[in-house]
Amino acid sequence: MSTVAELIQIAESLLARTREGALTWGTNDNCGDDEYYAETDRFGYYVGSRDNDGESPYRVEIWRTRPDEEDIKLLDAVTVNDYFDAQPAVKALVEAARQNLAGLRLSLLEEVEADLMKKTPF
Secondary structure, eight states: OOOOHHHHHHHHHHHHHHHHOOOOOOTTTTTTEEEEEEEOSSEEEEEEEESSSSSSSSEEEEOOTTTTTTEEEEEEESSSSSGGGGHHHHHHHHHHHHHHHTTOSOOHHHHHHHHHHHOOOO
16 A cells, blocks of 8 residues: 555656656546546556546546556555545646646646737737
């Protein structure tokens, strides 16, 4: 089981890779309404609202993906009790995954400001 400090580091690393464009989020058959999935060579990541309402608590799952074999769940953390202090980092990751699915890479504020800067005056 990972500690809260490790979960925060994992969420921050996933957020950084998402912002860099190195990690792309989507959905699959196992995702609920407010859940997102990303995959690297060795791991699959699920993040989202535990209750599928877009609000806390949030859930993070990490799976070891193995071709031609059953995947192994390595982490299933919900931002309550022992993992409550990880909630801000996981919330930022969930928001970034949602925005990434919509084709946005930066924070919503940065995306809006960049878009507004491109607009020509009347």
